[in-house]
Amino acid sequence: MEGVLQNMKPAQVIRVATWGQPVEGTQNNWSFEMEEGHKLQSIRIGHADEVITSLTFTTEFNGVLSVSNKFGSSSGAQSISLVTFDSDEEIIGIKVTVGLKGRESYLSSLTFQTNKNTHGPFGDISNSMFSLPWNKGSFVGFYGNASDWIGGIGGIGVYLKVYGEIMRIGTWGKPLPAFPQTIWSFQLEGNYRLSKITIDHGDVINSLMFNSSEKVDDRNGLSVIDHVTLDEDEEITGISGMAGTLPTGQTIISSISFSTNKKTHGPFGNVKGTPFSVSWDAGSFAGFYGLHGRYFDSIGVYLKATN
Structure with missing residues (x-):
């Protein structure tokens, strides 16, 4: 694996998420990004x-530990939890719960998923939980903002590195892998842009069509056809929706919304189930992929580095 990576282009970093209070325009932004060769050794969580x-994050390099600044609040009564990672353990996803006080949102719970274990949840699961999975070896760090009024972490996002051209984020709904014939993929090529999305939906998302691509999945029963037409200066910067479960136990996408640099289109479908939400920097979007069977089972995102 190391030899393969050495032959690839240098990794570039992209920002994915955030959940909670947006970081733009705030004076309390925080950022933790690991240096090349460093490994995350532990995370100290106040809640x-x-x-x-x-x-607070601790990294290790050649046996030497480095401790980051404490991000968030140091005041008030709080519990402290410490997550220590094994030498062969890497974070491959997080789960968060977002709360709301007045106009400010904040993190009320946080869970770290690794290739070996699930650490958490830490804090209080007061609402539906959002999740973000990624490929092993992609994690570089976290960023977000802190709120003096709330007294804690207002928002969190993830730094991920891209080897080569494209990385995959997700899926939401039915997990990969599956039989190859059930996997669908729409990927932009060259300078092409996404200009139109056609959504066939009822109580579930029946199908999606991008630009003039083939329809993904079959039409099932009574449905509504909606079209999202993007302006020439409009691009997708995030998706959100619900993953539901049919009476048969099958996991499907029940609703979906598309966020752009100008507005939010949707929700389309039935807003019922487990929520998912992910955003990315403008210019990073490269396509979608997922699973389909009788229904539209899952969706993930192709992202590319912009720097």
Whole structure:
């Protein structure tokens, strides 16, 4: 594996998420990004009163430990939890719960998923939980903002590195892998842009069609056809929706919304189930992929580095 990576282009970093209070325009932004060759050794989590109050990260390089600043609040009563990672353990996903006080959102719980274990949840699971999975070896760090008024972490996002051209984020709904014939993929090529999305939906998302691509999945029963037409200066910067379960136990996508640099289109379908949400920097979108069977089972995102 190391030899393969050495022959690839240098990794570039992209920002994915955030959940909670947006980081743009705030004076309390924080950022933790690991240096090349460093490994995440532990995370110290402060939590109290339904709020993740603080985060501190420790990395290791050639046997030497480095401790980051404490991000968030140091005041007030709080519980402290410590997650220590094994030498062969890597974070491959996080789960968060977002709360709301007045106009400010904040992290009320946080869970770290690795290739070996699930650590958490830490804090209070007060609402539906969002999740973000990624490929092993992609994690570089976290970023977000902190709120003095709330007294803790207002929002969190993830730095991920891209080897080569494209990386995959997701899926939401039915997990990969599956039989190859059930996997669908729409990927932009060259300078092409996404200009139109056609959504066939009822109580579930029946099918999606991008630009003039083939329809993904079959039409099932009574449905509504909606079209999202993007302006020439409009591009997708995020998706959100619900993953539901049919009476048969099959996991499907029940609703979906598309966020752009100008507005949010949707929701389309039945807003019922387990929520998912992910955003990315403008210019990073490269396509979608997922699974389909009798229904539209899952969706993930292709992203590319912009720097």
